[in-house]
Amino acid sequence: MIPVAMVAMLFATSAFGEEKSGITVVGVGKVDAKPSIVELTGTVNGEAELAGDAVTKFRGNRQSAIEAIEALEISGLTIEGTGVSVNSAMTQQQMQAIRQGMAPQGDSAGKLAVSEPLKLTLIGVDEMDTEMLLETLVKIVDAGKDSGIVIGSLPTTINYGYNANTSTPLAKFKLTKIDELKAQAYEMAIADARKQAERLAEISQVKLGPITGIREGNLPKNNTQQVVYFNPYMQQQDDDDKFTSTDLRDITVSITLQVDFSIVGNRDE
Amino acid sequence: MAAYAQSVYPRIRPAFPAGICLAVLVFCLPAPTFAQLAVPAAVAVDDSDDEKSLGGFQVPVDDSVSTTFKDFERFAARNDWEKAFRAIGEIPSDKRVGMLKVGDGMIVPARQRIWQVVADLPAEGREAFRVFFDAKARELLSQIEDVDQAEGLKLARQIFDEYFLTSAGDDAANLLGEAAFEVGNFGEAEQYWRDILDHHPGSELSDVKLQVKRAVALLYGRRDRQFDALLKDIAQRFPGQTVVLGGEDVDPVRFLQSLQMSVLESSSHDGSEGAENEFVATGVLQEETPIAWQVQFLSDNGKKLFDQANNSNNWYQNGIETYVPPFTTRGHQLFCNWFGVVFSIDTTNGKLQWRSDKFDKLHSKFSQLPHSQCNIEQFAVVAGDDVVLAISLDPEKLNNYREPFQLMAYERDSGKQRWKSSDLSDFKQTSFVGEPLILGDNVLVTTHGQNDTKYVLRSLKLKDGGENWNKELGTAVRVQRSQRYQEQPPIPSFLKTDDAVYMLTNNGALIALDGQGKDLEWVLKFEGPPTSSNQNMFWYYNEPLADTVALHSQGAILEDEGTVYFKEAVSNELYAVDPSVPKVLWKRPLATEAVLTAVDDNQLFVLTREIMAIDRDTQRLQWARRLPIVGGGLSTVVGRDTVYVFTNRGIYCLDKQDGSQKAIFRGADLETNGGWIEVLDDRLVCVSNMTVTAYIPPWSKNGLPDNQPLSESNRQ
Missing domain, CATH: 3.30.70 (Alpha-Beta Plaits)
Incomplete structure (x- = not known):
């Protein structure tokens, strides 16, 4: 397996929001594996x-x-x-x-x-x-x-x-041990999120606190209109279908996490 | 097609003339040699729309006989025998020339139909019949001794036809049976003797002797299974009885067993051409099975052009891409007709002996062939003692609209053209259709006009194409088979048996003719192909070929043990017919594209994209196996224990009992579509869309010295 961490799109919510304070980032973990x-x-x-x-x-x-x-x-x-x-x-x-x-x-x-x-x-x-x-x-x-x-x-x-x-x-071609691969991808996604959050904190001169929330998937984009076309024939994909390729090549297990970090004060404090 | 014309499965061949002489001596016939029996000459059918509603092939209609016959039936149903017999008296033997409907599509000669109805009368009617006609019949019988042989036979026939139920009827039938036997019409002879046993209970003729006669006729008529059954029956029903044969009292069972041995022995020494072609395929083809020779008629360059033509054609497809040319064999020669280029191969060494034109002459035609106007299924080739006949087109006219197919005669040894139908004034606008049937010095062939579908049966002289006689058979319905512009007339299939010629119209009718093919014996009418008005006339770009087109499904007719099996090209039913009655024994559904390829003792073999074995007795599908069949040339070699099929992935060797795969021999034709397969001498010959290849199978006694591989020396 070849672990690959990719920098994802950085997304910061209002760093000092009215209802909650903290930094929210999207971390992505990707693990490429040879189908077995x-x-x-x-x-x-x-x-x-x-x-x-x-x-x-x-x-x-x-x-x-x-x-x-x-x-x-x-x-x-x-x-x-x-x-x-x-x-x-x-x-x-x-x-x-x-x-x-x-x-x-x-x-x-x-x-x-x-x-x-x-x-x-x-x-x-x-x-x-x-x-x-x-x-x-x-x-x-x-x-x-x-x-x-x-x-x-x-x-x-x-x-x-x-x-x-x-x-x-x-x-x-299919992967086996998907749970193991996913676990690795999760770890990498968290690590990726933490890295981004730290960077944001440094730029913002704040101290990063513990994680206060994690959600799987991308953040919804603001100010974009999404049009969903209903396709009755499109079936819910399970892991069996997702980690499959019709070509003999590495298959990527990708995890995207939305991670909320708290801010525990200014860097100078 | 050669593959259908002769079953590879071995059969007992009658030993002529020794066998006949032996049997004639046995019966000690007082009657001298009789002439061929008279049979109805005219084609006339009961007036009914039932047959018309079935569609397809239609025979001419005449209701003159049927009206009187219906009167007879009506009076007989009321037991008004006097009126009934008076009515039937209005149709004397010489007037019983029309055809009458029996039911279930069977149309028989009036003579036969009337005879059957009288023979099946209830006891009261039979007694009345005797009272009415016995004196007249006895008088006719007494006249037989005073006239010459031909006249005697005529009188016997009259007694049989008109007065069978009288005390003279059984004697007349016995006489006719012996006469038929003497001229080699074993089926007919057996039928006469069976008629006495079945329909003349008061006969004083010995039952056991009649049964022995039947058994001998069955033996010489190659009806082995029926012979065995009858022999068993005689042994059970007449234990310890003797019969007088040749002036001696003999045990009938021992006599028949001894005769059977003698026939078997004689058949093994049959010196006729083709007798040495009695190799029985057995076992599997191993990977190292050597190739004896290969002739490639479609060159690699030609194949490229051919493929280009097909790949650029996406609309009107006629199945040319999966077409395998027809072939036939005779002696040590194989003849093939490839789009009008007829060629001969010496099968002992694979040398090309002659060809009617250069193979590459067709290359320039390939671009037009996929949407050619000609019916590619119409090409045919057959071989006689010294002549090869091809139904063909001049390659230059391959793409002409409705170009009539010609009958071409070539010298068998040299390939020199002897004559062709387009040079004969009577046939300039006549299209020849269906594989010709060579009978002695003549050929039987069907034709239709360039723009009509009126089918005419013709007997032509082999030496010059001169016409002996012709007979209009009926009118066919054109069939839309391929994705192309026009409907096409059906292509009939012929089968010659010992005493009959059968013509399968592939258009909803089976026609039985006498042994010379001249006189109509009966017609079986069944559902014809759908007419174009019910058919889709639109096709889509790149639409896949229908299986009937891709597999070039052909009608096939086979005979074994006195039963005729057939399946038409565009029908979805398989039939078994007992021609001696005649009646349909059974029919069962099959895929429209299925082709009946072979029959053995127990099974019928059918090919589509799978092979099927159908039990002859129960009609159940015994086993089936899917095969990679992609094109025409559907055929099988049915060996002792193995069935062989030539596909584009090699020759499949399947267990005959359960269809399990014994082996796949890849062979030297993997680039082809597969196609015909046949045992020829000690070779296994495969004809594909590109090549003719001969292998040296394990059952061959005559292999190449060192399992010689395919090389320039044996490849042409």
């Missing part, structure tokens, strides 16, 4: 006109996918199902009708689709060199393709149009 897990998602499915066929296909495809991955005998690689879904798949005619803004015809000819995303997790990638990691990933992707798994998350919508980009990332 790589995750691939493969989808197995069975789609057919007859429900029985769809189930048979799904079972066969799932079994061959798992066998193919396990046959690689890659240390630290696990595969797990993340839940089976059963859907009514649309025929091509129905899809075309929808694209043209028409109601699709009856669904009696529609297919039944049974599918399950499989999560392939490889741990210990931080101990591998890039070459070895790439080689391992290629093996997994190859085995997945050989066994007919659709590797990578499928786009939920496809735009047929100019410059439409339908490529999707195959792997997600």
Whole structure:
């Protein structure tokens, strides 16, 4: 891990405020760490006109996918199902009708689709060199393709149009021990805040007292109008999503703290 | 396509003529050699709109026979036998030439339909029938001894058709069965003897002898499973009984077992061309499987141009990027038709023997090909004893609007053009469609006009293209398959069996013809493809190809053990038909893009982007496995224990029982889309969109000396 402390935007409230006196600063702590897990998602499915066929296909495809991955005998690689879904798949005619803004015809000819995303997790990638990691990933992707798994998350919508980009990332690199990294980042954020506060105190010729308050996040900006666009599809990100990259590079754990320091008198006193 | 025309799975071949002679001796036929049986000549169908409502291929309609037949049915339903038999008397044997609807889409010759309805009469009706017609039938039977063979057969046929339920009917059927057997129509012979057993309970002919005759016909007709079942039945039902065969009392079971051994032995010594091509694929292809040779017809430079053309085309896509050219094999030669460039490869050494044009002549056409007006699925190639026939276009006319496809004949050995249809005055504006079927010195082929879809079946002479006869089959509905400007006529598929020719219209109908393809036996009508009025005619920029286009799904028809299996190109149903009745045994849904590729003893194999094995008896999906299939040439080699599929990630070797992956042999075609795969002699041949490659599989006895790698010496 490479700890990096960055100087954040200095923000000082009214140093001698009417209701409370003190210095409020924003401290930022950032810890860069090499991802230790790589995750691939493969989808197995069975789609057919007859429900029985769809189930048979799904079972066969799932079994061959798992066998193919396990046959690689890659240390630290696990595969797990993340839940089976059963859907009514649309025929091509129905899809075309929808694209043209028409109601699709009856669904009696529609297919039944049974599918399950499989999560392939490889741990210990931080101990591998890039070459070895790439080689391992290629093996997994190859085995997945050989066994007919659709590797990578499928786009939920496809735009047929100019410059439409339908490529999707195959792997997600993730951090583990996020709590430890966060703890480091917190320490660095506090240290950063104290450093800034001391500097302000020195300039202001006051004595810095103990911390009287800490809040996570940036200070709200005054005199700025914020417009929030509601996006119903945007989901709350948890740590699992936050500390993830689709590129093989260091991932930054960043903590921003708003820290209030008290002022205990003038420097001359 | 060659891959469909012959199953790789081994079958017992009848030994001709020794086998026939043996059986003829066994039966000690008093009847001399009879001429080919007469069959209905006209195409006429019961007047009903039911078939029309199914859409797709339509046959001409004539209601002259059906009115009288309906009278018969009406009187029979009321047990008014006198009126019923009078009505049917108005349709004598020689007038029963139209076609009548049976139901469930089946349309059969009037002769057959009327016969069946009479044979199925209730006991009271059967008795009445005998009272009405027995004397007349006996009189006709007695005349047979006084006339020549052809006339005798005609009389027997009349008795069978019109008076089967009388005391003379079984004798006439027996005579007809023996005559059919003698000329090699084993299926027909077995049917006559089965008719006696099933519909003539009062017959004095020996049950066990009729069953033995049936068994022999099944054996020579390559219906092994049915033969085995019947043999078991005979052993159970007639223990200790003997039959007189060849003047001797013999045990029927021992006799049949001995005959079976003899047939098996004869088939193993069959010296006909292709008989040595009886290698049975087995086991997996190891990583070190050697390559015997490779011919690259699309050069690396050509591939760049081809890809450029496709990459810059984002609207009217016809699936050219995943197209694999059709091929066929004959003896030690492989023939391929690549957008009109027909070429021949010596499969023993991979040498290019001849080609109709330079491969790189097509390079300048690539930029136009993605939105070419021609139907690329229409290219075809077949080979006969001394001729190669290609349904093709002059490469210069690849992009012409509705350019008629020509039939071109090449000398098999030299590639010299023998004739082409555009030089024949009758065919200048005629488009040839569907893989031609070579029958002896003639070829059976379908055509339609440049601007119509009236399908005509033609028999042409191989030597000069002269027409022997033609027959209008019906009118097809154009189908919008690819993302391009125009709808296209469907491409029929043919299958020749021992006693029939089947034409799958790929447009909602299966047509059964006699062994020469001349006379219509029956038609099965089912739901046709959607018409363009129901179809989307708009496409989006960069819209992915529909699977039917990307996989170049073709209709396929296969026969095994007397059952015909088929799936049309744009249908979502797989059918099994018993042609001897005829009737649909079962049908089941399948993906529209699915292609039926092979049948073995227990399973049917179907390919889409996955391979499926369907149980023949239960129609259940036994197993399925997703494969990286991206383009055309959907085919399988079904071996003893392994199924082989050629994909763009190599040749998959799958366990035949459960579909589990035994191995993936990457091979020398990873740059291609995958495609056709076939066992040819002792080689495993793969035809892709770029190359023809032959591997030396483990079951080959004739490997290269030192597992010779692909080199300049065996690469062209």
